[in-house]
Amino acid sequence: MQLLHIDSSIMGAQSVSRQLTASAVARMKETTPGLAVVYRDLAAAPIPHLSPALQFAKLKTLHEMGVLHGDIGAMVAAAVQGGARVNPAAQAEYATTNVVLDEFLAADIIVLGAPMYNFGIPSQLKAWIDCLAAPGKTFKYGATGVEGLAGGKKVIIASSRGGVYSASSPMAFMEHQESFLKSFFGFIGITDITIVRAEGINMGPEQRQSALDAALAEVALLKAA
Ligand SMILES: Cc1cc2nc3c(=O)[nH]c(=O)nc-3n(C[C@H](O)[C@H](O)[C@H](O)COP(=O)(O)O)c2cc1C
Incomplete structure (x- = not known):
């Protein structure tokens, strides 16, 4: 079994979500013999945000693999024929996004530190999500609509926020952090959240x-399966 531990808080030792993820990972280790843990700190080592150069590096690779079709395929083919080159820094960024995706695909359990920043998730965490939204790997479109391909994983989200946004709160309509993450993981087929x-x-x-005490008490009851 492999666990992927992700932190995204910018608050260092003061971080609430980091305390919760550390405790959740410790709990999973305790209850799952032989659990291997991979750690990624998105605040300490940010992964690349989407950009035109990164997108071109990705599309050119897909073009070379022969999997790019339609208008975009024609556009990339024309750009390549016209001498457009991939910037080496963008090529390295594209390689990083693939490492991030592979790390996610290899994990059985994901423990995700997700603070609320400005009503949503930290932009560093959004950049991580952008790596996971991979057609053909985590989802695909078919005749009946979208099909998630990343099912079978367990996701534990450590959510922290300054105010109160639970269903009964008048602020609930401003909540775009947990709801976004639940939508995204649901989209790629993950139901165990x-x-x-x-x-x-x-x-x-x-x-x-x-x-914090209430959340830590919940962590103490977590089970891997
Ligand atoms: C940049 C920033 C933006 C924040 N935005 C919000 C917000 O929109 N709503 C809220 O309730 N709390 C907000 N907070 C407070 C955090 O959600 C709260 O401090 C939480 O503990 C953050 O998790 P962390 O301690 O793991 O970083 C914000 C904090 C920071 C640093």
Whole structure:
């Protein structure tokens, strides 16, 4: 069994989501003999954001593999014929995105640190998600619509946020963090999603402590299978 541990908080040792992911990974190790852990810190070592140069490096590779068709295929073929070259830095970035994707595909369990920043997820975490949205690998479109190809994995999301956005809160409509992640993982076929949440973190020391304690108590009950 392989576990992929992802952190994305920019708050270092003060981070709530980092405490939760560390504790969740420790719990998984305790309950799963022989569990191998791969760690990626998206704040310490950001992965490339999407860009025109990175997109061209990707499309040119797909063109060379003969898997690019239609208008985009014709456009890339014309650009290549016209002498367009891939920037070496972008080629290296494209290689990184593939390593990130392969790491995800190899994992059975993903423990994901996902703080709320400006009502959504950190942009570093969005860049990671952008690597996973891979047609033919994590999803495909067919006659009946989209089919997720990444099923069978377990995702544990450690969610932290300064305010309260749960269903009964008047702020619930501003919540685009957990809902985005649930939509994305559902889109690629993952149904086993557990959210461990500490919210109201910025609403005073008592609320912070009780939210953290409650989330850690939930972590203590997590099971790998
Ligand atoms: C850049 C930034 C943006 C934030 N935006 C929000 C927000 O939109 N809503 C909210 O409730 N809290 C917000 N917060 C507070 C964090 O969600 C809260 O501190 C949480 O603990 C962050 O997780 P972390 O400690 O793992 O980084 C923000 C914090 C930072 C640093």
